[in-house]
Amino acid sequence: MSxxxxxxxxxxxxxxxxxxxxxxxxxxxxxxxxxxxxPDRDAVGMLYDATICTGCKACVSACTSxxxxxxxxxxxxxxxxxxxxxxxxxxxxxxxxxxEDTAETSYVKRQCMHCLEPACVSGCPFGAxxxxxxxxxxxxxxxxxxxxxxxxxxxxxxxxxxxxxxxxPRIVKCELCSHRLADGGQPACTEVCPTHAVIFGTxxxxxxxxxxxxxxxxxxxxxxxxxxxKDGGGTxxxxxxxxxxxxxxxxTLGEESVAAYGxxxxxxxxxxxxxxxxxxxxxxxxxxxxxxxxxxxxxxxAKQTGLPSQL
Amino acid sequence: MLPWQxxxxxxxxxxFSLPFLIFLALTLIGLGLSVLRAFGGLGFTxxxxxxxxxxWKTFNVMTLTALGSGGFAIGxxxxxxxxxxxxxxxxxxxLTSFVFYFAGLLALTxxxxxxxxxxxxxxxxxxxxxxxxxxxxxxxxLYAMIFLAYENLxxxxxxxxxxxxxxxxxxxxxxxxxxxxxxxxxVAGAYVLPAMHQSSLGALLLLSGxxxxxxxxxxxxxxxxxxxxGVAGTACVMVTLMAGxxxxxxxxxxxxLGDLGKLMGYISLLFLALRWGDxxxxxxxxxxxxxxxxxxxxxxxxLSVLVPTLFMLQPKQRRRPRVLFLSAVTAxxxxxxxxFIPTTIAFVPGELKFYFPSALEVLMSAGYVSLTIVLxxxxxxxxxxxxxSLEEWYEAVAWARxxxxxIRVDSHGKATRD
Ligand code: SF4
Ligand code: SF4
Ligand code: SF4
Numbered sequence: 001m002s003x004x005x006x007x008x009x010x011x012x013x014x015x016x017x018x019x020x021x022x023x024x025x026x027x028x029x030x031x032x033x034x035x036x037x038x039p040d041r042d043a044v045g046m047l048y049d050a051t052i053c054t055g056c057k058a059c060v061s062a063c064t065s066x067x068x069x070x071x072x073x074x075x076x077x078x079x080x081x082x083x084x085x086x087x088x089x090x091x092x093x094x095x096x097x098x099x100e101d102t103a104e105t106s107y108v109k110r111q112c113m114h115c116l117e118p119a120c121v122s123g124c125p126f127g128a129x130x131x132x133x134x135x136x137x138x139x140x141x142x143x144x145x146x147x148x149x150x151x152x153x154x155x156x157x158x159x160x161x162x163x164x165x166x167x168x169p170r171i172v173k174c175e176l177c178s179h180r181l182a183d184g185g186q187p188a189c190t191e192v193c194p195t196h197a198v199i200f201g202t203x204x205x206x207x208x209x210x211x212x213x214x215x216x217x218x219x220x221x222x223x224x225x226x227x228x229x230k231d232g233g234g235t236x237x238x239x240x241x242x243x244x245x246x247x248x249x250x251x252t253l254g255e256e257s258v259a260a261y262g263x264x265x266x267x268x269x270x271x272x273x274x275x276x277x278x279x280x281x282x283x284x285x286x287x288x289x290x291x292x293x294x295x296x297x298x299x300x301x302a303k304q305t306g307l308p309s310q311l
Numbered sequence: 312m313l314p315w316q317x318x319x320x321x322x323x324x325x326x327f328s329l330p331f332l333i334f335l336a337l338t339l340i341g342l343g344l345s346v347l348r349a350f351g352g353l354g355f356t357x358x359x360x361x362x363x364x365x366x367w368k369t370f371n372v373m374t375l376t377a378l379g380s381g382g383f384a385i386g387x388x389x390x391x392x393x394x395x396x397x398x399x400x401x402x403x404x405x406l407t408s409f410v411f412y413f414a415g416l417l418a419l420t421x422x423x424x425x426x427x428x429x430x431x432x433x434x435x436x437x438x439x440x441x442x443x444x445x446x447x448x449x450x451x452x453l454y455a456m457i458f459l460a461y462e463n464l465x466x467x468x469x470x471x472x473x474x475x476x477x478x479x480x481x482x483x484x485x486x487x488x489x490x491x492x493x494x495x496x497x498v499a500g501a502y503v504l505p506a507m508h509q510s511s512l513g514a515l516l517l518l519s520g521x522x523x524x525x526x527x528x529x530x531x532x533x534x535x536x537x538x539x540x541g542v543a544g545t546a547c548v549m550v551t552l553m554a555g556x557x558x559x560x561x562x563x564x565x566x567x568l569g570d571l572g573k574l575m576g577y578i579s580l581l582f583l584a585l586r587w588g589d590x591x592x593x594x595x596x597x598x599x600x601x602x603x604x605x606x607x608x609x610x611x612x613x614l615s616v617l618v619p620t621l622f623m624l625q626p627k628q629r630r631r632p633r634v635l636f637l638s639a640v641t642a643x644x645x646x647x648x649x650x651f652i653p654t655t656i657a658f659v660p661g662e663l664k665f666y667f668p669s670a671l672e673v674l675m676s677a678g679y680v681s682l683t684i685v686l687x688x689x690x691x692x693x694x695x696x697x698x699x700s701l702e703e704w705y706e707a708v709a710w711a712r713x714x715x716x717x718i719r720v721d722s723h724g725k726a727t728r729d
Contacts, residue, residue, distance in 0.1 A: 088360075119518050122439075122442065123518045124439055124444075125439055125445035125448055126431040126437050127438075127439045128428075143428065144437070146424070146425050146426065146428045146431075147424020147425035147426075147428075148423055148424070148444060149358075149424065150515070150518070152361075153364055153518065154518035154519060154520075158360070160360075161360045162360060164353050164354045164356075164358065164359075165352040165354030166352045167350070167351055168425070169424040249661070251521065251661065253520075258520040262443075262517035263441055264530065266443065266514060276507065279503055280499055280500060280503045283499035283503065284496055284499040286390075286391055287391065287495040288496075290391070290495075291494060291495040306725060307724060307725065308469070308725045310318055310402075310465070310466075311465040311494070
């Protein structure tokens, strides 16, 4: 995800437009906003320690009210909030996870991971999903979203949800309570957590804290590592767990982000599309020649036979 | 002289035949539901957050625009590689391409949840240049509605001209040189743009990462998608031509169809070499030979391209109508599978989730498919598109001179003044 590629892609998009409309295009501002910020400065996030979480779900209801969502009460026949999974009414959920053969259980909190190189941002056509340059929070803009749901296809954590039945459907996902951050506050979920199982901070502080915990209690944490430090290119929400991360439903991802994997090809494609204008000029030159001789031939034939020529 | 000499309109059949009316009805139902859908959400579909893309995108757009790549593939063979005989089927290829793209774009518009924000498309400064979907969204309408539409002009132009009054003819004659001069510029664009968006359709799947089965997930997807579009497009033109001959009882031209078969065989070979090379290079050969459903699917998909290719590379087989037709149909299905499987069947988002389109979704999808048939059959009845013999041409001209008072042509079909 280097500057080079961004520039290359900008050329590409302009080339596409150029080929097409021959119109001058503005600078592709969207790309600048989409870039990941330097991972260890300013980026804010959360650290969730599954070994501390008691599954009280205070964060779930706090999230719902802080974000003006209508509690999902389908399963409980309207009695209380009981989402089955993240959905268009639920940006945050506590789930029960089980170990493989043991009866060991753990809770897991799921919400947007605020990836360092988010696939959702990479695919979003008009930059409705953006990675904020200031703190790396991935936000959604209703005025730029066309409702294509590519973000849902792309997100490796299956976070964005779509209001299927709504006439004016929105993409619903945790935006790290950006409205609260703007007021100098912290996310609702970290604020209410009674055991401090989930805490808010800068990514570098949280990473240091997580590593300190691992050091303090060897063997307590799965693989003695922090999920999200490098997984999927790194995320701003970090996890510590006693159970294998896969059991918590956190996907096993390599260190390369999906966005990087996807754009690598984009840049290869760019190699033969970066020159769309060159290719276009080249093809025009060939076809023009072919066309002229083809037409000559057709006109001659038309004269001989008396039939109108057909292109 | 070969049986096929020039495009001739299908003049001797009723415009509103029974099958036409059935397809028209299906189209109207599909379009009607699309209008209704504009007033509600997408809750009635089988789509879910896990399977956020349903058949409108995966079948009507991904799969059917591949079938609509005949104008692209055959055009390159005819114009750039100087395969002269293929010019004869270009009109058919361009028309099939246009109708598939038109219907695909319609499906895309209906599928989008917040269409009122599509205006961002007009402002390059609002684009996210990293997004393959953006490229598709920009390139596809541009190609279909401008470049491909332009390529489709000549038959329309001819018909207008022979019916036009002197004044209009004069006006048409004065702009004609300009239009003709511009033609090569549009043709060239009509090859650059599909290369871009057909590859971007493949690139779309890259971001789905591990959700897509490793037999399909590959950095080669963009390239494979363009090449497979060539197979699908060529096969589709063959099927369309032969089905047309069957329905309207016209003579087959086995030499020209054989040429198409040969072209399809060449492109398929290239595709298969790259497909298998990619599987081997990524070390996924093992995954291709397990007993699970995916490897079965993989082989069905591959054999559907390989077997017809083996037939189409033999000159003797290319002269047999039955073999030509079956090969084209099989290769077309194989190509369609390659487009459809990765977005639906081999796309497995975690846990136990399932997608099956709802009845209304299928009905709308069928409506868009019917639309292509309706547009195609209507166009070939009105314009000189489908290739036929000279006798056929003379008969059609005589028929038109008898039936249209406005038409002014001589017995050869050439415009006359009076
Ligand atoms: S978790 Fe998904 S939605 Fe959140 S930033 Fe990453 S890719 Fe985007
Ligand atoms: S649904 Fe909206 S937010 Fe998601 S990728 Fe499409 S335009 Fe972007
Ligand atoms: S940060 Fe805000 S939106 Fe995100 S899970 Fe916590 S409370 Fe919900």
